[in-house]
Structure formats: structure tokens, C-alpha cells
Amino acid sequence: MKLAAARRRSLPSAEPCADGASPYATITDHHRSGIANVTRRLLILFALVAGLVAACGLTYSIAWQRGIDSLRHNAAVRVDRTASALKSTLERYESLPYLLAEHPLVQDVLVNPSPANVERANLYLEDLNRHARATVTYIIPLDGYCVAASNWQGPGSFIGAGYQFRPYFLDAVKGGVGRFFGIGTISQAPGYYISQPVRRDGKIVGAAVVKLDLEWFQGADAAEPLVVTDDHGVIFLSSVPAWKYHTIRPLSGQVADSIYQARQYAQQPIAPLPVTIERMLAGNAQIVRIGGGRYAPRYLASRRGMGEPDWHLITMSPLDPVDAQARNATIATGFGYVSLVLLAFYWRMRRARVREVMRSRALLQKAYAELNRRVAERTADLSQANEQLHKEVAERTRAEQELRAAHDELIQASKLAALGQMAAGITHELNQPLAALRGFSDNTRVLLERGDQASARENLEAIAALTERMGKITNQLKLFVGRARPRNARAPIVRALRNVIALLQKRLQGVEVEFALLDTGSGARTLLNLADDHPQLIANCDDLRLEQVLINLLGNALDATAGMTPPRISIEIEVADATVSFAVGDNGHGIPDDVLPRLFEPFFTTKEMGQGLGLGLAISSSIARDCGGTLVARNAPDGGGALFVLTLRRVRVQTSQTSDPLTTGS
Numbered sequence: 001m002k003l004a005a006a007r008r009r010s011l012p013s014a015e016p017c018a019d020g021a022s023p024y025a026t027i028t029d030h031h032r033s034g035i036a037n038v039t040r041r042l043l044i045l046f047a048l049v050a051g052l053v054a055a056c057g058l059t060y061s062i063a064w065q066r067g068i069d070s071l072r073h074n075a076a077v078r079v080d081r082t083a084s085a086l087k088s089t090l091e092r093y094e095s096l097p098y099l100l101a102e103h104p105l106v107q108d109v110l111v112n113p114s115p116a117n118v119e120r121a122n123l124y125l126e127d128l129n130r131h132a133r134a135t136v137t138y139i140i141p142l143d144g145y146c147v148a149a150s151n152w153q154g155p156g157s158f159i160g161a162g163y164q165f166r167p168y169f170l171d172a173v174k175g176g177v178g179r180f181f182g183i184g185t186i187s188q189a190p191g192y193y194i195s196q197p198v199r200r201d202g203k204i205v206g207a208a209v210v211k212l213d214l215e216w217f218q219g220a221d222a223a224e225p226l227v228v229t230d231d232h233g234v235i236f237l238s239s240v241p242a243w244k245y246h247t248i249r250p251l252s253g254q255v256a257d258s259i260y261q262a263r264q265y266a267q268q269p270i271a272p273l274p275v276t277i278e279r280m281l282a283g284n285a286q287i288v289r290i291g292g293g294r295y296a297p298r299y300l301a302s303r304r305g306m307g308e309p310d311w312h313l314i315t316m317s318p319l320d321p322v323d324a325q326a327r328n329a330t331i332a333t334g335f336g337y338v339s340l341v342l343l344a345f346y347w348r349m350r351r352a353r354v355r356e357v358m359r360s361r362a363l364l365q366k367a368y369a370e371l372n373r374r375v376a377e378r379t380a381d382l383s384q385a386n387e388q389l390h391k392e393v394a395e396r397t398r399a400e401q402e403l404r405a406a407h408d409e410l411i412q413a414s415k416l417a418a419l420g421q422m423a424a425g426i427t428h429e430l431n432q433p434l435a436a437l438r439g440f441s442d443n444t445r446v447l448l449e450r451g452d453q454a455s456a457r458e459n460l461e462a463i464a465a466l467t468e469r470m471g472k473i474t475n476q477l478k479l480f481v482g483r484a485r486p487r488n489a490r491a492p493i494v495r496a497l498r499n500v501i502a503l504l505q506k507r508l509q510g511v512e513v514e515f516a517l518l519d520t521g522s523g524a525r526t527l528l529n530l531a532d533d534h535p536q537l538i539a540n541c542d543d544l545r546l547e548q549v550l551i552n553l554l555g556n557a558l559d560a561t562a563g564m565t566p567p568r569i570s571i572e573i574e575v576a577d578a579t580v581s582f583a584v585g586d587n588g589h590g591i592p593d594d595v596l597p598r599l600f601e602p603f604f605t606t607k608e609m610g611q612g613l614g615l616g617l618a619i620s621s622s623i624a625r626d627c628g629g630t631l632v633a634r635n636a637p638d639g640g641g642a643l644f645v646l647t648l649r650r651v652r653v654q655t656s657q658t659s660d661p662l663t664t665g666s
């Protein structure tokens with residue numbers, strides 16, 4: 001069944017399955033689960049990538065915002081500091097033109113520009129300028145041409161120069177304070193001009209002007225540009241020289257014209273700075289890109305108004321460090337994210353592995369416990385079996401002892417039975433000679449009374465013969481009386497045969513008996529002459545017991561051949577190196593097949609009641625075993641009756657006679 005199912009799985013056919021589903025269903029399911037797996041993995045991958053992008057984006061945004069905040073803070077600090085420094089510089093000189101305007105020498109030279117007054121005014125201005133550390137100090141009468149200046153002696157003296165177009169002059173002669181940044185018309189150096197009207201008797205007679213050099217400002221850190229724009233958005237101070245005199249917002253024609261007219265920036269063209277505003281931030285801050293192209297630098301522009309004058313201070317903080325910082329933070333987050341994901345994967349794999357190991361360990365422990373249980377069970381079984389075996393061995397030993405005792409008893413009983421038979425035979429044998437003896441003795445007495453000596457002597461000789469015969473018969477009884485004597489392990493074979501023949505002499509009358517000797521080594525078969533002792537033919541057995549076995553075998557052969565014409569019995573002795581065997585055959589009826597397996601059972605007999613006890617073969621086989629030999633039975637192959645073979649160990653005798661050839665005879 002399983003095989004069939006497996007084959008169905010491995011070789012899908014077009015036949016429908018038992019449940020009616022298509023045989024391809026399992027494959028489709030498999031594919032479906034594979035696709036689901038792939039989809040799930042893709043989704044996880046997508047989620048991870050989305051997580052990575054989100055984390056990077058968030059990090060970039062937060063880091064960038066933080067960078068911008070910090071930049072703005074720094075820029076604010078810087079712009080405040082620079083603005084206050086600039087303001088304090090300007091304020092320091094704010095009152096100087098006023099003081100100048102109040103001085104009598106200044107007023108005098110404006111009212112009366114005599115050479116003496118001019119000289120005095122020049123000296124005064126020179127001294128004042130030196131001590132105030134201003135750039136240039138000078139006086140302009142209402143006609144606009146400078147009359148006295150602190151630099152009266154130098155090659156670039158302002159004396160005589162016309163300032164009618166300058167806004168600060170115009171403001172002052174109008175009675176106001178003039179404040180102006182511009183490029184000097186004589187010196188061509190940029191400077192900040194502060195002017196005050198000079199009055200005499202309440203009437204404006206000219207203007208007192210102080211010019212300040214603000215070049216220190218330009219030495220500010222160029223890496224973080226700082227610019228100052230005027231009220232029109234024109235950059236007039238910049239730490240980046242290239243940005244100077246550019247405008248951050250387009251100028252109207254009128255404004256451009258007024259700048260030109262005032263020669264504020266020495267007639268230079270005021271071009272707009274290429275600024276692109278990328279983003280407006282809170283608090284006057286902007287993200288701007290200055291220059292063209294994608295790679296133009298970006299800045300955070302922070303603006304601060306100066307108040308009076310209407311200038312604006314703008315710091316340009318480069319965004320590159322912020323971008324780089326945000327980028328680095330993003331990269332670090334990306335790495336961190338990937339590391340975390342890898343760590344999570346590793347942890348997941350490790351957990352799965354640990355779970356696998358734990359499961360294997362549990363299985364192993366279970367298997368170990370099962371093994372222990374089985375070993376314990378098996379050990380218990382073995383112990384039980386061992387105990388049982390011990391019991392059985394003890395029982396068997398006891399049974400063997402009982403059997404041995406029973407065997408001994410049986411042997412004894414058999415002997416008694418044989419003795420009884422023999423006694424009957426002997427009684428029968430003796431009765432006849434005894435009757436003859438009685439007859440002969442009565443007859444002899446009559447003959448003696450008659451004086452017939454010769455006949456009496458004949459009778460006496462017959463009596464002597466009879467008594468000798470009777471003596472022979474009684475002698476056989478000794479064979480079975482030998483139980484008391486110690487057993488002998490050497491049984492001369494020919495003598496044993498002779499004794500057996502003598503015992504069965506009466507029954508053997510009319511029976512053809514043949515004794516043969518078979519030499520296994522040479523294969524020679526010769527008739528055995530019982531008249532010779534053949535001392536080399538000695539079996540390793542008690543002689544009486546050997547005779548008992550032979551009597552039994554011959555007795556059975558005689559029984560089996562009774563009624564045969566002629567009855568024939570052969571006894572073949574086969575001599576090998578270590579063994580000697582007696583094959584007793586007859587031409588009787590043989591042993592039926594159903595009898596053969598039971599022959600050696602005690603009390604098994606096929607003879608009529610009173611004819612046999614069924615002990616003969618059981619005892620004989622037991623004797624053979626005791627002597628270390630065997631007794632087997634079979635039918636002769638040619639259907640010629642039974643054949644019993646008794647095999648015993650042979651006792652080898654080292655005498656000169658052993659080399660003699662076996663004597664043959666009938």
C-alpha cells in the first residue's frame with residue numbers, strides 16, 4: 001500500500017485519486033506552498049528594505065534638522081557678535097563729527113577760508129584724526145569742495161575735492177546727520193562716512209565729515225562668509241571678495257541711478273549675486289545656493305538688521321558639514337539597521353539551532369531512557385531465564401540421577417529377568433541330565449548287583465559326562481552373579497563371544513551362525529575362529545556387560561529368525577584404529593518402520609506377554625553409552641532382516657602378538 005502511495009506521489013498519472021481529487025493536487029499544493037513561501041520572503045525583504053529606507057530617511061531628516069538648528073544657533077551668535085562689533089565701531093565715531101562741527105577752528109575755516117585758518121584747521125584735523133584713529137577727517141563748505149582735511153599733507157589729500165554729489169554732504173548741509181558707505185572718490189578705498197552740519201550763529205556753513213575704514217571686517221573667516229548689505233541690498237562688506245558690490249536682490253533703475261550719481265561704489269556695475277533660495281526657514285533664515293549648477297555651494301543664510309544705518313548683516317553658513325553629518329548619520333543608521341537585521345537573523349537561526357539541538361537532545365534522552373528500559377526488561381528476562389535455566393539444570397540433574405538409578409534398577413531387573421529365564425532354562429537343562437543321572441545310577445546299582453562291571457563303568461562314565469555337562473551349565477550362572485565384583489574396562493572380544501555362544505548353545509542349535517572379522521585398514525574380511533583368543537581384540541567395556549549386550553542382541557536375533565528356514569545369524573566384527581564394532585545381523589522379519597524409532601524405549605516390546613519385557617535394547621544402549629560407545633539399529637539394505645551395530649572404543653594392546661595375522665577358521 002505504502003509503496004503504491006509513494007509511487008503515486010513520485011509518478012503522477014492522469015488517473016484520479018481515491019478522494020476524487022486530481023493526482024496533480026499534491027504537486028499544485030506543493031507549488032502553491034512554494035510560491036507562498038517565496039511571496040512571504042519577498043514581503044519580508046520588501047519590509048526590511050522599506051524599514052531601511054524609512055530609518056535612513058528619518059535619520060537623515062533628524063540629523064539634518066539638528067545640524068541646521070545648531071548651524072542657526074551658531075550663525076545667530078556670530079551675526080549678533082559681528083553686528084554688535086560693527087555697531088559699536090560705528091557708534092564710537094558717531095559723536096566725532098558733531099564735536100568737530102562745534103570747534104571754532106572748523107567754523108572759522110568755513111566762514112573764512114584764509115590760508116592761516118586753513119592751516120590751523122588742517123593741523124587740528126590731523127591731530128584729532130590721529131588721536132581718534134579715524135581714517136580721514138575733513139571739512140566741506142557749502143560749495144561742496146573740501147577746504148581742510150586731516151590728510152592735507154599726503155598725495156591723496158581730499159583738499160579741493162568736490163563732494164556735492166555725496167549723500168552724506170547733502171544730508172549734513174540740510175541740517176541732518178549723514179551716514180553713508182561708499183568708495184572714496186580720491187582714495188578709491190571703501191569707507192563709512194559720518195557727517196554733521198557745521199553751524200555759525202545758527203546758520204549752516206558747511207559739513208564736518210569723518211571717514212572710517214571698515215576693512216577689518218573683510219578679514220573675517222572666509223569659510224563662513226559674512227556680508228553686509230546696504231538698504232538697497234547691495235553687498236558692500238564681504239569676507240568673500242568676489243561677492244562685494246553685488247546685490248542680493250535686483251535693483252530698480254532709479255536706485256541704480258542714484259547709486260551711480262552718488263558714486264557710492266565708484267561707478268562699478270552692481271550685478272546681482274547668483275543666489276537661489278531653496279527654502280525659507282523661520283526667523284529670517286534661508287537655505288540658499290550661491291552660484292550656478294548642481295554642485296554650487298549651499299548655505300544657511302541668517303540675516304540681522306542693524307537698525308541705523310539701515311544695513312543688514314548676513315552670515316552664510318555652509319551646509320556641506322551638515323549634509324556630510326546627516327549623510328554620515330544616515331550611513332551609520334543604515335549600517336546599524338543592516339547589522340541589527342543580520343543580528344536578528346543570526347539570533348533567529350541560532351534560536352532555531354538551539355531548538356533543534358534541544359529537540360535532538362530530548363529525542364536522545366528519550367531513546368536513552370527507552371534503551372535503559374529495554375535493557376532493564378531484557379536483563380530481567382535474562383535473569384528470569386537464567387533462574388529458570390538453573391532450576392531446569394537442577395531438575396535435569398535430579399532427573400538424570402533418578403534415571404541413572406532407574407537404569408541401574410532396570411539393569412538389575414533385567415538381570416533378574418534373564419536369570420529367571422536362565423533359571424527356567426537351566427532347570428529344564430538340568431532336569432533332563434538329573435533324570436538321566438537318576439536312571440543311570442539306578443541302572444548302575446542293578447548292574448553292580450548283577451556283577452556287570454563293564455556296563456556299570458560305562459554308566460559311570462556317562463554319569464561323569466552328565467555331571468560335567470551340568471557343571472558347564474551352572475558355570476554360566478556366574479556371569480550374572482558378577483554384580484558385586486569391580487567392573488573391568490577391558491573385555492576380550494573373542495572370549496565374550498565364546499561365553500555368549502556357550503550360554504545360548506541350546507537355542508543356537510539348527511541356526512547358521514557366522515563370525516567374521518573386517519579390518520577397516522586393509523578392507524579384508526575373514527571368518528573368525530572363536531577357538532583363538534585374538535588378544536589384540538579388546539573392547540573398552542566391562543566384559544560381563546559386553547556379554548549381556550551380545551546375549552541380548554543374539555537372543556533377539558534368535559527370536560526374529562524363529563520360523564526361518566534356515567535361520568541365519570551373522571556377527572561381523574570390524575576393527576578400526578580406535579574402535580571396534582559388532583554388527584549383529586539376521587535373516588528375520590526385520591524391524592517395521594513404526595517400530596524403529598521406539599526400539600530403545602524401556603518396556604517397548606512387540607513380543608507376546610511373558611515372552612519379553614522390552615528392556616533388553618534399552619539396557620544394552622545404556623551400557624553402550626556408559627562404555628563410551630553407541631548402539632544403533634537398522635534394517636539390512638537388501639531386505640534381509642535387522643542389523644544392530646554396537647560400536648565401542650578399542651583398547652590397543654602393544655604385544656608381539658598384535659602384529660600376528662588374525663587367525664581364521666569356522
Ligand code: ADP
Nearest residue numbers: 556557560605606607612613614615616617642
Ligand atoms: P524384548 O526382546 O523383551 O521385546 P527388547 O528391548 O530386546 O525387548 O526388544 C524390543 C523389541 O525390538 C522387540 O520386541 C522386537 O520387536 C524388536 N527387535 C529386537 N531385535 C529384533 C530383531 N533382530 N529383529 C526384529 N525385531 C527386533
